[in-house]
Amino acid sequence: MTRVWLLLLGAAATLGFAMVVLVVLPGALLVRIEPSAGLAPYGEREARGRAVYIADGCVYCHSQQVRDPSFTSDVDRGWGRRASLPADYVHDAPHLLGTMRTGPDLLNVGARLPDPSWHLIHLYDPRAVVPWSIMPPFRHRFELRDADAVGPGDTVVPLPAGRVPEGQVVVAKPEAIALVAYLLSLRRDAPPGAAALLDVDSRFWCGQGDEPRLARRGEAPAAETPR
């Protein structure tokens, strides 16, 4: 090559083409996605909890996506009753789909583990409740206090005996409580319900095979399927 303009234009054209295919086109099409049934925007506390989830890098070990049962064991493992859909993520900015499962998927952790105390214990001292866990402790989201310095508004973490020094208690900071609120809000496995989700559009978006598989095998949202 001897022409700089050819190099620059060619380089711009290849990247431009990819941007049209993978950014502009999906952007133009995805705006039509409605939230899935019962999916509300995050409340203030959940949103703060989501920010803590991002700040402490939970996403580097936990995914938030349930894949199709024909493809993986995500559903059989109990991580959700159906594969997740674009409609499940409309309130997520940025996305937290994740790329690692050093820990389990969390898309439906609120349905699976609904006890806030369990989460507080687990975040402060993972091995107090899951002995084989390799999750780091998030002690900086808690305070260690003398037992007599606890006020009425404080959330004391009910740790098992021996996990905290004698005469002291662990109090959850507001950000730990917010993080747990966010985790409990993670439930994205309501039956997709609305017939609109099962029409040609969603097959176009989500099908792994010939038909959209939106429920666990053997379960029957089939009545809602127009076909």
Place this chain on the structure above:
Amino acid sequence: MSAAPADARREEIAIRASADASSRAPVLVFFATAVAWLLFGSLAGELASLALHWPDLLGFASFLTFGRIRTAHLNAMIYGWASLAMCGVSLWMIPRLVHQQLSWPRLAMAGAALWNVGLVIGIGGILAGRNDGLEWLEMDRALADPWLVAGGACVGIPLLATLARRTVDHLYVSVWYVIGAFLWFPVLFLVGNWPFGGVESAAVNWFYAHNALGLWLTAVNVGAAYYFIPKVLGRPVYSYQLSLLGFWTLAFFYALNGMHHLIGGPLPTWMITTSIVASVLMIIPVVAVAVNHHMTVVGRFAALRYSPTLRFVVIGAMAYTAVSLQGMFTALREVNRITHFTQWTIAHSHVGVYGFVTFVLFGSMYYVLPRLAGREWPSARLIQWHFWLSLGGIGLYVVALTVVGVLQGLVLLEPSAPFQRSVEVTIPGLYARSLAGLVLGAGHLLFALHCAALLRAPARRAMPALLEARPVVVRDAGAVQEPAS
């Protein structure tokens, strides 16, 4: 060529000397700060690795929690070590290749300063819990990223200005890759940081992250390999046609690869399939470059025993072929359902960013630094140690995590196997990775000390620091042809 008239040869040497003199100061600053980030990134990576098998080790400090220190490691290595070193190599190669002095070297120096300020703010922010939430784009888009954009522009503009004032007609293949990279990366960085939501945010995230690998890290380092392999061997690149084919198909197919990070995810299937097809088509640029490099070296492999540059760069080029073929294979749905979400991916990314990118950058710096310092490397033995620690460390790293990654993936596919099992099978690999990290870190420390010794110590050596002191390689060094043809 040795047949060339002595005048022409003297002129060529003068052009090269003048090009090197013009880029000397900014290149040294970029290299020095790159090595500092390499050391920081090694420490952060080792701590992150230890945290995975000794999870309570770092629980005492918020900034050392795995999710933060791991992210500091990635950003320090990609945007600190690799990107700064790549800016240095680019600033050094382009003036030589277009037979012109570097334009505005002081602007490039300012670029190094701005980029480093951005890194300190961005990585400090990550450790303090300021994270934009997108993998590969964690640095604060308001506080850190503007410094990086300004710093990058201060490197890109002098490069383009130098190119505009070129005194050669033909653009050597390395120029295509470097100029392409400096055009692509700012566009990608802007698009990647654009605040999208929902699954579109995931699509754009991986569009960016994969292209940061493909059109930034890969492009500059393939360009560097195209420069140093023929340069050290003193023979031209095997095929111009293959160079052309490799460059344009890389530009076209790599840019479409990103969605293979989301296979099985809640995205339109056609997007993911597009990326899988493009990933498989990557065989064209990868084989074109591999054949071109191999045929350039073939018959001269013995030179790897003597030249530190050639040894690092050729192994880096081989790792590029390996990691690309592995990536194609991993993008196939049937393979991906096993390997996705496992340590396999971590091993794969280190074949790319370490085996390929870092090896090519080490090789480049072994060639460039003595020419800028005006003296030879103090110790051939230190280079040997650095080489074997790097190769041994990355070998252990990749084998260990690849094996446990497959085991982990197979357990995860088996619905009756408890999740606990998928954690337990990885533990031996995680220990091995911490050991590998120590080995790699030791190599980096030796390299950093050697660089410091080269820049500070008075010249002691009359001969190049060849790894085996037999006078076989290129006795008539001045006669080696510039690959600008």
